[in-house]
Amino acid sequence: MRAISYGEYGGPDVLRLVERDVPEPGEGEVRVRIAVSGVNPTDWKRRENGDRLEGETVPHHDGAGVVDAVGPGVTEPRVGDRVWTLLAAYHRADAGTAQEFTVLPVNRVGKLPDGVDWDTGASLGVPALTAHRALTVAEGGPAELAPGALDGVTVLVPGGAGAVGHAAIQLARWAGATVIATVSGERKAKLATAAGAHHTVAYTRPDAADAIRRIAPEGVDIVVEVAAAANTALNTAVLAQGGTVAVYGNDRGEGSVPVDFGTSIWLNARYQFLVLYTVREEALASGVRAVNAALADGALPVGEDAGLPLHRFPLADTADAQRAVQDGAVGKVLVDL
Numbered sequence: 536m537r538a539i540s541y542g543e544y545g546g547p548d549v550l551r552l553v554e555r556d557v558p559e560p561g562e563g564e565v566r567v568r569i570a571v572s573g574v575n576p577t578d579w580k581r582r583e584n585g586d587r588l589e590g591e592t593v594p595h596h597d598g599a600g601v602v603d604a605v606g607p608g609v610t611e612p613r614v615g616d617r618v619w620t621l622l623a624a625y626h627r628a629d630a631g632t633a634q635e636f637t638v639l640p641v642n643r644v645g646k647l648p649d650g651v652d653w654d655t656g657a658s659l660g661v662p663a664l665t666a667h668r669a670l671t672v673a674e675g676g677p678a679e680l681a682p683g684a685l686d687g688v689t690v691l692v693p694g695g696a697g698a699v700g701h702a703a704i705q706l707a708r709w710a711g712a713t714v715i716a717t718v719s720g721e722r723k724a725k726l727a728t729a730a731g732a733h734h735t736v737a738y739t740r741p742d743a744a745d746a747i748r749r750i751a752p753e754g755v756d757i758v759v760e761v762a763a764a765a766n767t768a769l770n771t772a773v774l775a776q777g778g779t780v781a782v783y784g785n786d787r788g789e790g791s792v793p794v795d796f797g798t799s800i801w802l803n804a805r806y807q808f809l810v811l812y813t814v815r816e817e818a819l820a821s822g823v824r825a826v827n828a829a830l831a832d833g834a835l836p837v838g839e840d841a842g843l844p845l846h847r848f849p850l851a852d853t854a855d856a857q858r859a860v861q862d863g864a865v866g867k868v869l870v871d872l
């Protein structure tokens with residue numbers, strides 16, 4: 536079978552198109568014939584700076600395809616089921632989705648409801664599960680999203696046209712929240728609105744905090760933060776009493792996140808850092824269940840009209856696909872198998 540693989544860290548050119556043997560599923564594992572592989576920033580970051588290169592690595596955690604074989608003891612999913620993958624290349628470095636077949640433990644796949652296409656399935660794993668985690672870490676908040684779970688809650692999504700931002704808007708909206716997204720300009724405002732944001736505010740405006748406060752006079756309850764250091768002052772200015780900043784990224788920042796002590800303590804504010812790789816298995820499973828329920832409700836569409844433009848590459852051009860993500864492609868980069 537064809538696969539993309541690398542055995543040393545470096546730029547996109549370390550990625551090679553190779554032939555590998557089709558793997559056999561072991562106990563508790565399924566084999567998935569991948570239709571579409573999804574690229575995330577973590578894929579190029581790992582390729583450039585990873586610290587756990589264990590021989591041959593096949594990149595990409597996210598993907599969608601059909602279960603074509605199951606190992607001993609597996610009752611669900613079954614052969615023929617359509618699935619999406621999560622953290623595929625984490626438990627074993629050569630199990631990424633940039634190959635025609637991969638073998639995964641059953642808890643690394645979610646079933647795709649009927650009618651949900653491969654592109655949607657390949658866009659879920661990292662973005663949707665990160666967004667789900669961010670939306671479920673507030674004090675007294677739901678541990679699992681469902682319709683109505685965020686009724687009465689105001690969510691701020693900085694970078695609403697980003698891949699995680701897009702999923703956060705969709706999931707928050709599905710769960711009943713009022714959603715405010717910040718964006719850098721008009722095109723991204725349109726995308727965030729198409730994703731379902733009730734309001735958009737340009738974070739480049741000097742009065743962005745006032746604009747958010749006008750929309751949410753009591754403040755925002757949850758911030759799904761992509762740029763923690765850059766946005767601390769804004770977050771402090773707009774957070775509600777007992778509000779939570781769920782930090783999944785520090786884009787365009789480095790090192791520390793300077794949080795103002797006086798304001799934050801009087802707000803009883805909570806900063807919750809999160810990285811998907813080490814989220815508790817239980818919380819990850821809640822995310823998979825909620826994402827599947829949202830998918831079944833048609834709440835997680837992708838494509839320009841849904842606020843997430845798609846950019847496609849053939850498997851042989853995976854280096855270009857990763858380069859596109861690295862260069863800040865707006866939307867979702869997909870690799871066709």
Ligand SMILES: NC(=O)c1ccc[n+]([C@@H]2O[C@H](COP(=O)([O-])OP(=O)(O)OC[C@H]3O[C@@H](n4cnc5c(N)ncnc54)[C@H](OP(=O)(O)O)[C@@H]3O)[C@@H](O)[C@H]2O)c1
Binds near residue numbers: 575665694723864
């Ligand atoms: N912790 C985790 O488990 C986890 C999971 C997923 C992703 N991540 C990380 O999160 C980051 C985003 O991932 P992604 O896939 O969503 O990337 P993406 O699609 O490139 O989106 C990034 C977004 O951040 C926005 N942004 C940058 N600075 C901003 C600021 N100061 N205020 C508001 N928005 C800002 C960008 O908008 P403009 O260009 O218009 O400013 C862009 O829309 C990456 O660093 C990724 O590695 C972490």
